[in-house]
Amino acid sequence: MKFVRNFFYLLGQGIVGVFRNSVMSTASILVLVCCMLIVGTFGLVVKAINDNLQRVDTLNVIVAYINPAATDEDIQKMKKDIESYSTDITVEYVDKKTGLERLKEEMGSEIDLEMYLRDERLNPLPDTFEINFSSAEGAEALNNYINNLDNITDTRHKIGLVEKVNTASKGLMAIAVILMGVLLLVALFVIMNTIKLGVFARRDEIAVMRYVGATNTFIITPFLIEGIIIGTFSACLAYGIQYYLYTQVISDIVRSYGIGTIAPFGETAFVVGAGFLGIGLFAGIIASGISIKRYLSE
Amino acid sequence: MITFQNVSMVYPNGTAALRNVNLQINDGEFVFIVGKSGAGKTTLTKLLMGEERVTGGQLHTGKFKLEKLSKRKIPYLRRTMGVVFQDFRLFSNKTVYENIAFALRVIGEKPSVIRKRVPVFLNLVELTDKADRFPDELSGGEQQRVAFARALVNNPKMIIADEPTGNVDPEMSKELMDLLMRVNKLGKTVIVVTHEKDLVDIFKKRVVTIRDGEIVSDRAGGYADEIC
Numbered sequence A: 001m002k003f004v005r006n007f008f009y010l011l012g013q014g015i016v017g018v019f020r021n022s023v024m025s026t027a028s029i030l031v032l033v034c035c036m037l038i039v040g041t042f043g044l045v046v047k048a049i050n051d052n053l054q055r056v057d058t059l060n061v062i063v064a065y066i067n068p069a070a071t072d073e074d075i076q077k078m079k080k081d082i083e084s085y086s087t088d089i090t091v092e093y094v095d096k097k098t099g100l101e102r103l104k105e106e107m108g109s110e111i112d113l114e115m116y117l118r119d120e121r122l123n124p125l126p127d128t129f130e131i132n133f134s135s136a137e138g139a140e141a142l143n144n145y146i147n148n149l150d151n152i153t154d155t156r157h158k159i160g161l162v163e164k165v166n167t168a169s170k171g172l173m174a175i176a177v178i179l180m181g182v183l184l185l186v187a188l189f190v191i192m193n194t195i196k197l198g199v200f201a202r203r204d205e206i207a208v209m210r211y212v213g214a215t216n217t218f219i220i221t222p223f224l225i226e227g228i229i230i231g232t233f234s235a236c237l238a239y240g241i242q243y244y245l246y247t248q249v250i251s252d253i254v255r256s257y258g259i260g261t262i263a264p265f266g267e268t269a270f271v272v273g274a275g276f277l278g279i280g281l282f283a284g285i286i287a288s289g290i291s292i293k294r295y296l297s298e
Numbered sequence B: 001m002i003t004f005q006n007v008s009m010v011y012p013n014g015t016a017a018l019r020n021v022n023l024q025i026n027d028g029e030f031v032f033i034v035g036k037s038g039a040g041k042t043t044l045t046k047l048l049m050g051e052e053r054v055t056g057g058q059l060h061t062g063k064f065k066l067e068k069l070s071k072r073k074i075p076y077l078r079r080t081m082g083v084v085f086q087d088f089r090l091f092s093n094k095t096v097y098e099n100i101a102f103a104l105r106v107i108g109e110k111p112s113v114i115r116k117r118v119p120v121f122l123n124l125v126e127l128t129d130k131a132d133r134f135p136d137e138l139s140g141g142e143q144q145r146v147a148f149a150r151a152l153v154n155n156p157k158m159i160i161a162d163e164p165t166g167n168v169d170p171e172m173s174k175e176l177m178d179l180l181m182r183v184n185k186l187g188k189t190v191i192v193v194t195h196e197k198d199l200v201d202i203f204k205k206r207v208v209t210i211r212d213g214e215i216v217s218d219r220a221g222g223y224a225d226e227i228c
Ligand SMILES: Nc1ncnc2c1ncn2[C@@H]1O[C@H](COP(=O)(O)OP(=O)(O)OP(=O)(O)O)[C@@H](O)[C@H]1O
Pocket: B011, B012, B013, B015, B016, B017, B035, B036, B037, B038, B039, B040, B041, B042, B043, B044
């Protein structure tokens, strides 16, 4: 009961503290919000890239060109051979006519392919297998295996691209982490100064509190609460802005440029919220803890 | 009961403020501490409050053994004593009422108890009508009375006052001393550091004289021969 009573009194004192120093509190919140938004935005963009990577199936495809001299039997046998290589691959036979039709669809009116379609013998495309695989791991070996089959003249694939995009998104994430580190330091510094100013302004009060028998906990708690309020409020604000950025801005860019699809915000909402709250509480508690400690060890 | 046993106190800069002090103060006693400036009177009160530590000997007040009291326990030591200073040390941003109530908030007292006790002590120091004023709207004597009320409100065993009348006029000094006397009659130990020879002579209480960090006299019905 005593604890609860003290807690509410000290909670009130903490709230008073936030408003007593509203300029510095606002500065703290702004820096923290920026820090959270940068981490959040980078994280969400990287996630969107990865999501799309997995969805874009052309990345997980090997196209194998079949020797024009191969017979239907050869082709049937080869298809079985490739299918038996692994359980998580699918093999589709695409004859050169289908291939040309698909090409026409892709190209639209850019090139006139009518002439080739009219006369089968003019079709320059080879018959192909399209082999879909689910994981990039081992894709290289699969490619070698197919390439070495008789009656396969060549293969095309984008196995390397997956890795490149992965490297790029790791790079993006690294930049985000560094930016976040720097901003978090700035945020810590600003909050520390906010609370130090508060402690400094109240140093006489703190001295008197000691004379009447206030414990360290009693003295520290309002400052901790001040830090927690700043951190929590920043997290809420950043969450709101992030929601807007994601659903309006990022999604719009992705959609209007046809870069790919984007997952609904709800899918990551919890992670974003928890992450922001974590950053906010971490910064708030650490900063206020450090600022007040010096005054208590006297 | 307070006992000083061969207590010495040397400040970090090497100043020996107290030397081999032996003193016993019983519960309910009234003691004046007198002596020239720099004699070590304030140091003695700081030791009692746990603000400074003895560098030699033993100092006990009630169940607290101050020579080895952990920092964490000091707040609990302070709750057994009310302290009053020459410069009042009130919360300048709190009203008279809040200043007094604060001593109760710190110990987590119920709001209903706070509402009951604060008016009693406001009345004791005759400041009921000024409860909502801030310290800088009060005279020195009134501020010191607020400090007295705050020192008394959580019912401590003893009152330690370091030159409580240093910043008030002679008439108010007498009134404040009278107040301490009344408090003493309620059974509380009262320790008063003072320079006011006249008052010490009037009240005929125990007088401990300190010179250069040593107790040079300790008289019961006393008058002070070495003040200022
Ligand atoms: N924090 C300190 N550091 C070093 N020396 C100190 C400190 N405080 C007091 N002293 C020295 O200790 C001695 C005793 O000081 P103290 O304040 O106890 O005297 P006092 O009797 O209260 O004097 P006054 O009547 O002027 O208040 C003095 O020589 C003083 O200079």
